[in-house]
Amino acid sequence: MKAAFLRLVGMIALSALSTTAVAAEPSAGDTAWMLTATALVLFMTIPGLSLFYAGLVRSRNVLSILMQCFAITCMASLVWVIFGYSVALNPAVPEAGKWLGSLDKVFLQGVNAASLHGSIPETVWIMFQMTFAIITPALIVGGFAERMKFSAMMLFSFLWLIVVYLPSCYWVWGGGWLMQKGLIDFAGGTVVHINAGVAALVTALYLGKRKGFPSVAMPPHNLTMTVTGAGMLWVGWFGFNAGSATAAGSAAGMAMLATHVSAAAGALAWMSIEWIRYGKPSVLGIVTGMVAGLGTITPASGSVGPMGALIIGLSAGVVCYFSTQFIKRTLNIDDSLDVFPVHGVGGMLGTLLVGVFAYTLGGSGTLQPGETAGQAILHQLGVQFTGVVVHIVWAAVMSYILLKVVDMLVGVRVSGEEETEGLDYTLHGEVGYHDL
Numbered sequence: 093m094k095a096a097f098l099r100l101v102g103m104i105a106l107s108a109l110s111t112t113a114v115a116a117e118p119s120a121g122d123t124a125w126m127l128t129a130t131a132l133v134l135f136m137t138i139p140g141l142s143l144f145y146a147g148l149v150r151s152r153n154v155l156s157i158l159m160q161c162f163a164i165t166c167m168a169s170l171v172w173v174i175f176g177y178s179v180a181l182n183p184a185v186p187e188a189g190k191w192l193g194s195l196d197k198v199f200l201q202g203v204n205a206a207s208l209h210g211s212i213p214e215t216v217w218i219m220f221q222m223t224f225a226i227i228t229p230a231l232i233v234g235g236f237a238e239r240m241k242f243s244a245m246m247l248f249s250f251l252w253l254i255v256v257y258l259p260s261c262y263w264v265w266g267g268g269w270l271m272q273k274g275l276i277d278f279a280g281g282t283v284v285h286i287n288a289g290v291a292a293l294v295t296a297l298y299l300g301k302r303k304g305f306p307s308v309a310m311p312p313h314n315l316t317m318t319v320t321g322a323g324m325l326w327v328g329w330f331g332f333n334a335g336s337a338t339a340a341g342s343a344a345g346m347a348m349l350a351t352h353v354s355a356a357a358g359a360l361a362w363m364s365i366e367w368i369r370y371g372k373p374s375v376l377g378i379v380t381g382m383v384a385g386l387g388t389i390t391p392a393s394g395s396v397g398p399m400g401a402l403i404i405g406l407s408a409g410v411v412c413y414f415s416t417q418f419i420k421r422t423l424n425i426d427d428s429l430d431v432f433p434v435h436g437v438g439g440m441l442g443t444l445l446v447g448v449f450a451y452t453l454g455g456s457g458t459l460q461p462g463e464t465a466g467q468a469i470l471h472q473l474g475v476q477f478t479g480v481v482v483h484i485v486w487a488a489v490m491s492y493i494l495l496k497v498v499d500m501l502v503g504v505r506v507s508g509e510e511e512t513e514g515l516d517y518t519l520h521g522e523v524g525y526h527d528l
Contacts, residue, residue: 119211125340126216132331133223137230138165140328144321144383145234148429151313152514153238154524160242164230164249171253172222173200180261181221190269193262210338220335225261228284229253234429235292236299239511242519244504251494252291256487260287264479275479276450276472278347279336281391281443282483289436290487293419293427298495299505301426303512315375322379326355329386333393346456347393351386354393354405358385361409377413380434384412387438392446397454404445412438440480447472 142161146154168176178197197203200218207214229249236245260283263270270282277283302310312318333351337344362381367373388408389401396404415433419425427433450457450472451465459468498504510518517523 116208118208118213119339122211122339122341123213123216125344126212126220126335126338129331129335130216130220130223132328133220133227133335134165136325136328136332137223137227138162140321140324141227141230142321143317144325144379145237145429147314147316147318147321148234148312149237150310150514151525152516152523154313154516155520155522156242156515157233157237159520160233160245161230163242163246164233165226167246167250168226168229168253169222171250172218172225174198176225176253176258177218177221180225180258181217181266190272191263192259192268193266212338217338220338221261224280224284224332225253225257228257228280228288231284231288231431231435232292232295234431235296235427237428238515239299239302239428239505240295241503241506242515243502244498247502248295248494248498248504251498252491255494256287256291256490257283260483260486263482270479270482273478274472274475276395276446276476277391277443277479278394278446279333279390281388281439281446282479285387285390285435285439286443286480286483287487289432289434289439290484291491292431293425293436294488294491295495296425296427296432298492298499301424302428303508305426306420306424312376319375319379322382326382326386329355329390333390337394343394343456346397349398350393350396350401351389353398353401354389354408355382355385357402357405358382358388358409358412361385361406362413363409365410365413380416380430381409381413384408384434384438387435388412388442388445391439391443392449395446395450395456397449397456399453400445400449400455403453404442404449407441407445408438411441440484443480444473444476447476 138161142158145161146157149157175195175198177200178195179193182193182197203214203218205213205215209217229252232249232252233245240248259268262268264275264277264283265271275282304310329351330348334344334348337347359378359382362384363373363378366377385405385408389396389404392400392404412434415437416430419427419430419433448469449455451459451468457468457472459465495504506515506518514523
């Protein structure tokens with residue numbers, strides 16, 4: 093009798109364990125959405141950003157830009173798998189500290205098909221975050237387009253990803269000190285856009301201007317290509333922002349709506365300013381304003397409502413437009429494809445404005461007991477400002493140091509003759525257009 097009773101207890105225990113295992117299965121809906129979002133974010137870099145940038149440069153450098161984006165995609169993917177994920181987003185060791193994650197998951201050890209991150213497979217989470225590590229150094233390419241050696245670009249991007257991006261990612265999303273402080277950065281205003289924008293500005297200053305800048309006109313060689321890439325960026329950005337909700341729910345839906353509203357508002361604001369000032373609305377202006385709206389809403393997309401997104405988008409179009417004019421025409425800095433004024437300034441603006449609109453106009457910010465909206469806004473603005481300043485200083489100082497190291501090792505700038513002939517032929521032995 094006693095043996096039968098023990099067998100019964102054992103069967104009940106096994107049944108409970110079996111039920112627990114079933115309950116630990118990933119959500120099919122969330123997984124499907126995150127697989128889609130991951131593909132969308134990768135789509136942003138290749139082909140989206142690649143075509144957007146390639147159309148903006150001169151015809152003799154079109155392949156060099158495509159090559160740089162493609163090569164960074166491959167390099168960043170391997171860095172992320174080998175040790176990047178473990179250092180930046182290892183969820184198993186929250187006690188690792190405020191500054192950097194552990195090496196417990198180097199080469200993704202311990203990760204298998206059954207590993208979970210919340211309601212999705214950990215493999216999907218790893219792949220989703222990998223796409224962020226890919227696009228961030230790829231954005232910097234626009235700051236030094238048409239004048240950096242390919243070897244220097246690869247070495248700088250490799251070191252920058254390790255030294256700048258991975259620690260920043262841990263601080264903001266991996267449980268580090270800025271996350272503990274309460275910084276709101278839903279999808280990368282600081283980690284992606286400020287870091288990339290500041291690095292692009294520092295690189296542009298370090299390399300110096302392209303030959304002939306600013307007296308020689310350097311218009312985009314193929315705006316059709318640029319608009320095609322811009323459209324891909326717009327669509328891909330839904331995965332970037334709405335995917336950061338990591339679930340197929342209301343948060344993802346609001347982030348997608350906010351993203352679209354801000355992009356449309358930024359595009360129309362930039363276009364309108366040019367129309368008023370020059371009498372004609374430009375294609376380049378409307379697509380650049382769209383990218384400004386997207387970059388600026390990125391940190392706020394999970395925390396603001398549609399009206400907050402509208403104001404952020406309009407602000408992005410205006411502020412980023414005049415920032416571009418100031419950088420190129422007043423300071424004469426040759427940030428080739430306007431990475432700093434669009435992504436850097438947009439990231440700063442969005443990171444600050446989320447401190448306001450998270451608590452107004454339908455934002456999702458939660459007030460503490462006895463706290464007023466005004467008090468919450470002032471406190472959050474202080475946290476957001478800290479995040480902005482830290483990332484400006486971190487990206488600027490470390491990018492400059494890395495450039496000095498790379499310059500000593502391989503040299504950073506092509507020769508004057510190579511720049512004149514074009515990087516497509518001189519660095520890659522190919523040309524994008526044989527009839528030229």
